[in-house]
Amino acid sequence: MIEERVVLLDGAMGSLLINQGLPPGTPPDMWNISKPEIVQKVHQGYFNAGSDVVLTNTFGSSGLKLMAHKHGSRIEDYNVKAVENVRKVCPEEGYIAGDIGPSGVFLPPVGHGTIKAFEENFFEQAEILAKAGVDLFFIETMIDLKEAEAAVKAAKQVSKVPVFASISYQKTKRGYFTIMGNSVEECVSSLQDLGVDAVGANCTISSNEMIDLISEIRQFTDLPIIAKPNAGKPQLVEGKTIYQTTAVDFAKDIKQMVENGARIVGGCCGSNPEFIEEINHLIKR
Amino acid sequence: MSFPEKCKEAILAGDINLSKNLAQETVTNNLDINAAIDAFSLAIREAGNLFEEGEFFLPELMRSAEAMKAAMAVFEPIISEGKESRSLGRVVIGTIEGDIHDIGKTLVASMLSAEGFDVHDLGADVPISTFIDKALEINADIICISALLTTTMIGQKRLIDTLKEKNIRDKFKVLIGGAPVSKQWTEEIGADGTAENAVSAVKLAKNLLAL
Numbered sequence: 001m002i003e004e005r006v007v008l009l010d011g012a013m014g015s016l017l018i019n020q021g022l023p024p025g026t027p028p029d030m031w032n033i034s035k036p037e038i039v040q041k042v043h044q045g046y047f048n049a050g051s052d053v054v055l056t057n058t059f060g061s062s063g064l065k066l067m068a069h070k071h072g073s074r075i076e077d078y079n080v081k082a083v084e085n086v087r088k089v090c091p092e093e094g095y096i097a098g099d100i101g102p103s104g105v106f107l108p109p110v111g112h113g114t115i116k117a118f119e120e121n122f123f124e125q126a127e128i129l130a131k132a133g134v135d136l137f138f139i140e141t142m143i144d145l146k147e148a149e150a151a152v153k154a155a156k157q158v159s160k161v162p163v164f165a166s167i168s169y170q171k172t173k174r175g176y177f178t179i180m181g182n183s184v185e186e187c188v189s190s191l192q193d194l195g196v197d198a199v200g201a202n203c204t205i206s207s208n209e210m211i212d213l214i215s216e217i218r219q220f221t222d223l224p225i226i227a228k229p230n231a232g233k234p235q236l237v238e239g240k241t242i243y244q245t246t247a248v249d250f251a252k253d254i255k256q257m258v259e260n261g262a263r264i265v266g267g268c269c270g271s272n273p274e275f276i277e278e279i280n281h282l283i284k285r
Numbered sequence: 286m287s288f289p290e291k292c293k294e295a296i297l298a299g300d301i302n303l304s305k306n307l308a309q310e311t312v313t314n315n316l317d318i319n320a321a322i323d324a325f326s327l328a329i330r331e332a333g334n335l336f337e338e339g340e341f342f343l344p345e346l347m348r349s350a351e352a353m354k355a356a357m358a359v360f361e362p363i364i365s366e367g368k369e370s371r372s373l374g375r376v377v378i379g380t381i382e383g384d385i386h387d388i389g390k391t392l393v394a395s396m397l398s399a400e401g402f403d404v405h406d407l408g409a410d411v412p413i414s415t416f417i418d419k420a421l422e423i424n425a426d427i428i429c430i431s432a433l434l435t436t437t438m439i440g441q442k443r444l445i446d447t448l449k450e451k452n453i454r455d456k457f458k459v460l461i462g463g464a465p466v467s468k469q470w471t472e473e474i475g476a477d478g479t480a481e482n483a484v485s486a487v488k489l490a491k492n493l494l495a496l
Contacts, residue, residue: 025383172339179343
């Protein structure tokens with residue numbers, strides 16, 4: 001499908017659940033079990049808007065991350081239920097992507113994590129997601145290349161389904177880097193060498209800031225490129241979280257990214273089905 | 286290489302042993318400790334500048350801060366024997382209850398501590414009452430409260446409101462931080478300031494205490 005046309009991902013999950021009453025600080029993944037109907041409704045909204053691929057609500061469902069929220073023992077429940085929640089609303093031509101986010105643990109000197117702990121952490125989650133029947137893995141928002149590598153290796157080890165890997169870059173005075181200092185070239189080359197099926201970027205920066213980043217990624221790979229920016233920076237206005245970028249402007253930026261080489265596009269924080277619909281409309285696939 | 290150059294090398298390389306040895310050398314040879322601390326301080330500021338310029342990233346800055354702390358730990362017992370404390374001020378810092386993001390907060394804590402503040406890091410997911418109890422206990426000058434989520438940011442307002450209710454708002458400067466924190470939010474809730482990054486946070490803390 002990627003060869004034929006631009007593939008449309010979904011948009012944000014957490015912020016939509018918060019709008020539905022998810023209490024502050026509660027991991028959105030909890031609602032896979034306690035409020036599955038709301039999670040399914042969000043997934044449904046994205047499929048209706050034109051998403052080809054919808055991500056499971058498992059961004060924070062790895063063992064290390066759940067442990068930080070004191071939900072460590074429920075890892076299997078959270079992940080299995082999450083896959084079911086997408087499957088329930090997934091149309092025949094739709095795809096279920098097993099979402100894997102960062103562990104929240106850092107390697108020294110920032111934290112006390114180890115590569116081995118990363119590998120075990122992601123192996124555990126990926127194995128559950130694979131068994132539950134995801135069509136592909138979507139590893140995202142990684143700010144440390146070493147952690148991303150551990151996740152990719154784990155996903156490759158447990159299954160033969162495609163692995164998409166997306167890094168979170170910030171824009172510095174010297175260009176795009178992860179917060180740990182990994183350059184675009186370093187990330188793209190390393191992930192490519194590990195055999196990922198698509199590479200790209202998501203979160204941290206807004207859509208207008210991601211346009212040039214996509215061109216830079218293109219210089220280092222012929223793999224399909226993922227672009228999943230934020231809808232601007234969040235602001236708290238009268239108790240409500242507002243993101244600055246409108247769906248129309250966002251879609252225009254995405255169109256530019258497609259021209260710069262992006263092939264798999266969607267939205268991160270602050271986006272919603274309206275954004276996906278707008279992209280779908282604008283790039284007229 | 287001059288002593289300040291060696292300090293700079295140790296701090297920028299994040300070389301904890303070298304920086305400890307240089308500090309020890311100063312003490313053993315009865316050299317001017319204040320001049321040595323100034324040399325180290327210049328070096329850590331240089332690390333901060335490199336971070337702001339995109340030359341240094343999180344790991345490098347953390348290493349530099351650790352090397353700085355190692356040097357300061359050598360000077361600490363000698364300074365405390367003297368009459369005048371070198372501590373720039375006492376800081377209580379933490380991430381608000383319900384929020385487990387602590388990378389930014391930890392970096393600010395490290396930089397403040399490296400620059401000579403006496404920092405009490407309460408960690409992440411910290412209730413408001415714990416911030417206040419600790420601040421009162423150590424007679425803090427500054428409370429730094431971090432939130433990465435717009436949903437938990439509201440806790441920053443609650444902290445300030447609670448300080449007002451207890452009639453102790455004026456006892457502390459309150460600095461707020463986190464990706465979604467804006468100048469507008471800072472003004473709206475009546476905080477004393479916010480900064481773009483850890484390096485600016487140190488400058489702000491010093492300005493607020495008129496250092």
